[in-house]
Amino acid sequence: MPYQFLEGLTMADIAFEATGKTPEEMFISSANAMTCTQLQDVRELGTKEKKEIVLNAPDMEKLLHDFLSELIFLKDAELLLFREYDLKFTKSGAGLELNAVMKGERIDPKKHHLLVDVKAVSWHKFKVEERDGAWKAVVIIDV
Amino acid sequence: MDFNRELKKPSFRKINDYVWEIGTDFKAGMRVPARIFASESLINAMDGMVYDQVTNVATLPGIVKYAYCMPDGHSGYGFPIGGVAAMDIEDGGVISPGGIGFDINCGMRLLRTDLTLKDVQPHLKRIVNKLFESVPSGVGSKGFVKLDAQGFRKVIDEGAPWCVEHGYGWADDLEATELRGRDDGADGKAVSDKAVERGKGQIGTLGSGNHYLEIQHVRPENIFDEALARKWGIFPDQIVVMFHCGSRGFGHQVATDYLNQFLSVMESKYKIKILDRELACAPFTSPEGQSYFKAMKCAMNMSFANRQTIVHRVREVFSEVFGQDAEKLGMRQVYDVSHNRASIEKHRVDGGVKELIVHRKGATAAYGPGREELTARFRDDGQPVIIGGSMETGSYLLAGVASGAETWFTTAHGSGRTMSRTRAKQLYRGDTLQKEMEGRGIYVKTGSFAGLAEEAGAAYKNIDDVIEATHQAGISKKVVKLVPIGNVKG
Numbered sequence: 313m314p315y316q317f318l319e320g321l322t323m324a325d326i327a328f329e330a331t332g333k334t335p336e337e338m339f340i341s342s343a344n345a346m347t348c349t350q351l352q353d354v355r356e357l358g359t360k361e362k363k364e365i366v367l368n369a370p371d372m373e374k375l376l377h378d379f380l381s382e383l384i385f386l387k388d389a390e391l392l393l394f395r396e397y398d399l400k401f402t403k404s405g406a407g408l409e410l411n412a413v414m415k416g417e418r419i420d421p422k423k424h425h426l427l428v429d430v431k432a433v434s435w436h437k438f439k440v441e442e443r444d445g446a447w448k449a450v451v452i453i454d455v
Numbered sequence: 456m457d458f459n460r461e462l463k464k465p466s467f468r469k470i471n472d473y474v475w476e477i478g479t480d481f482k483a484g485m486r487v488p489a490r491i492f493a494s495e496s497l498i499n500a501m502d503g504m505v506y507d508q509v510t511n512v513a514t515l516p517g518i519v520k521y522a523y524c525m526p527d528g529h530s531g532y533g534f535p536i537g538g539v540a541a542m543d544i545e546d547g548g549v550i551s552p553g554g555i556g557f558d559i560n561c562g563m564r565l566l567r568t569d570l571t572l573k574d575v576q577p578h579l580k581r582i583v584n585k586l587f588e589s590v591p592s593g594v595g596s597k598g599f600v601k602l603d604a605q606g607f608r609k610v611i612d613e614g615a616p617w618c619v620e621h622g623y624g625w626a627d628d629l630e631a632t633e634l635r636g637r638d639d640g641a642d643g644k645a646v647s648d649k650a651v652e653r654g655k656g657q658i659g660t661l662g663s664g665n666h667y668l669e670i671q672h673v674r675p676e677n678i679f680d681e682a683l684a685r686k687w688g689i690f691p692d693q694i695v696v697m698f699h700c701g702s703r704g705f706g707h708q709v710a711t712d713y714l715n716q717f718l719s720v721m722e723s724k725y726k727i728k729i730l731d732r733e734l735a736c737a738p739f740t741s742p743e744g745q746s747y748f749k750a751m752k753c754a755m756n757m758s759f760a761n762r763q764t765i766v767h768r769v770r771e772v773f774s775e776v777f778g779q780d781a782e783k784l785g786m787r788q789v790y791d792v793s794h795n796r797a798s799i800e801k802h803r804v805d806g807g808v809k810e811l812i813v814h815r816k817g818a819t820a821a822y823g824p825g826r827e828e829l830t831a832r833f834r835d836d837g838q839p840v841i842i843g844g845s846m847e848t849g850s851y852l853l854a855g856v857a858s859g860a861e862t863w864f865t866t867a868h869g870s871g872r873t874m875s876r877t878r879a880k881q882l883y884r885g886d887t888l889q890k891e892m893e894g895r896g897i898y899v900k901t902g903s904f905a906g907l908a909e910e911a912g913a914a915y916k917n918i919d920d921v922i923e924a925t926h927q928a929g930i931s932k933k934v935v936k937l938v939p940i941g942n943v944k945g
Contacts (some may be wrong), residue, residue, distance in 0.1 A: 317877050318877075319875060319877055319878060320875075322530070322532075322875065323502055323504075323529045323530045323531075323536075323872045323873075323874075323875055324529065324530075324531065324536060324665075324872050324875075324876070325876070326876060326877070350594045351594070352905075381711055384704075384707075385649055385652075385653055385704075385708065387594070387595065388595075388653040388654075388657070388703075388704035389649075389652040389653050389704075391595045391597075419594060419595030421593065421595070421596075421902065425903075426593050426594040426595070426902060426903055427594070427903050427905045427906055428594070428663050428664055428876075428903065428905070428906045428909065429593065429594045429595075429662060429663040429664065431557045431558060431664075431704075431707040432557040432707045432710060432711050433711070434532045434557075434733060435532070435714060435718070435731075435732035435733050435735070436531075436532025436533065436731060436732070436733045437532075438732070452532065454557045454558075454707070455663070455664045455876070
């Protein structure tokens with residue numbers, strides 16, 4: 313599921329565009345883009361650690377921001393990076409709920425080729441859009 | 456690379472050779488003009504988003520006099536990096552996490568030694584390798600101070616004095632730290648459990664990106680103010696240690712939490728409209744504004760504690776390598792400065808004195824002689840200001856000056872990037888760069904060659920030009936330039 317790093321949006325940090333035919337694909341593309349900022353290849357990760365999270369947000373844009381922020385939190389608090397994602401979106405009241413089951417591995421500097429640490433997801437230029445049945449996100453992450 | 460796409464280039468009014476003004480007619484909603492401190496060549500090298508962002512800052516409620524940008528300015532989000540703004544508290548002035556940054560109290564610390572280049576050179580690799588082991592860096596690193604949530608909450612309340620009490624540093628270090636290493640008024644109740652969970656294992660860690668720990672040399676020809684250098688313990692041919700880091704995941708989570716909170720109330724509750732969501736803000740005196748300010752102070756204290764703990768580790772390494780106590784090696788702290796923070800300060804405005812909430816994002820306080828913020832040790836001479844350059848070129852120790860009142864006593868914080876990380880990685884290879892630097896007498900140890908490539912010297916402005924601009928503009932004065940011989944790259 314595709315993503316590409318973007319030039320011209322940020323001088324000191326990392327910008328990427330992530331796409332997918334469904335919100336699920338676009339969320340996974342975004343998560344992989346962020347993981348690959350921190351780790352040379354997502355295939356270095358095993359899948360023995362499992363984590364389930366539930367997030368609620370008023371719209372898809374805020375939900376993606378919260379999802380990526382949660383991944384950053386889990387990276388620092390539990391040293392987890394993820395390789396596999398099973399995501400389910402449902403309507404919840406006026407907003408959306410995301411149920412995510414994720415599999416990955418604890419960071420091990422002896423085993424993993426680590427790159428740069430991600431601090432946060434910026435709101436600057438942050439965008440999620442659906443056009444002609446395809447989803448696209450533009451994200452800048454603070455490193 | 457197109458940082459200027461869709462951006463209108465302002466016409467600058469030249470105030471003098473180092474100050475350029477953008478008038479309020481540049482953009483709808485500007486409450487004050489913007490002023491950029493830079494030489495002509497530096498301002499021309501700035502990316503176009505700097506002009507856009509500094510003029511966005513000029514639209515914030517309560518801003519006083521000007522929205523400033525320092526000579527090392529480059530685009531960030533919300534505020535530019537190098538952005539400075541003071542808001543009038545009595546006039547509905549706002550506080551904005553975007554004016555402080557995700558890495559609250561990211562800052563610099565400088566330690567002196569009695570050692571010379573000749574003393575250190577034979578042991579350089581061993582020192583750098585040991586520092587790399589003792590001060591964890593990079594993704595997922597954990598510090599040696601083991602604390603539960605309750606213990607960590609004590610640290611964020613007390614800051615660097617907690618470390619000194621627990622044996623990680625000397626009481627004298629606090630006299631040479633901004634705010635004596637503790638930002639009073641921190642309140643852990645304003646901080647989420649999530650922020651605590653993220654940060655509690657990270658005290659004593661460097662982080663990554665542009666964070667580093669360096670062994671530096673004082674070349675005799677690089678001392679510009681001999682009397683002041685001597686007074687601050689700096690002498691020709693000396694070896695010093697400098698490092699750059701912040702409040703780690705804890706500060707990042709505090710900023711994330713409050714940006715979201717401010718975005719949810721800013722327009723609905725306070726009728727504030729902004730031009731970039733990273734400028735999310737709330738009136739300083741509002742419950743949300745006060746809550747963020749207290750949480751920000753917790754992150755200030757985490758960062759002071761982090762750097763204090765790292766100082767302890769640095770002393771341990773030198774002590775082991777040279778077989779002497781750190782005291783005997785003269786490893787006193789010169790100073791510790793933050794370059795991402797907000798503080799309440801009294802400044803002269805239009806003939807009177809006003810209480811302002813001063814935001815500095817990628818900008819360093821440089822209080823002039825006599826200012827109440829300075830401890831007795833520095834009150835006569837002005838504040839020591841530590842400005843880190845790229846790992847290839849050098850860093851500076853400066854002093855605050857009286858004429859710095861123009862920028863609320865604020866100066867630059869670094870070189871400032873001129874090349875994106877993505878571009879730097881396309882142009883440079885970390886392993887090649889490491890070998891080249893070793894050939895030039897700089898030994899680098901890193902956990903990530905890609906990260907090293909991103910920090911190549913050519914990705915930054917010339918530090919000498921930036922410092923000269925701050926000196927000539929009268930917002931700080933040069934004391935000494937410090938050149939790297941060893942580097943732990945975070």
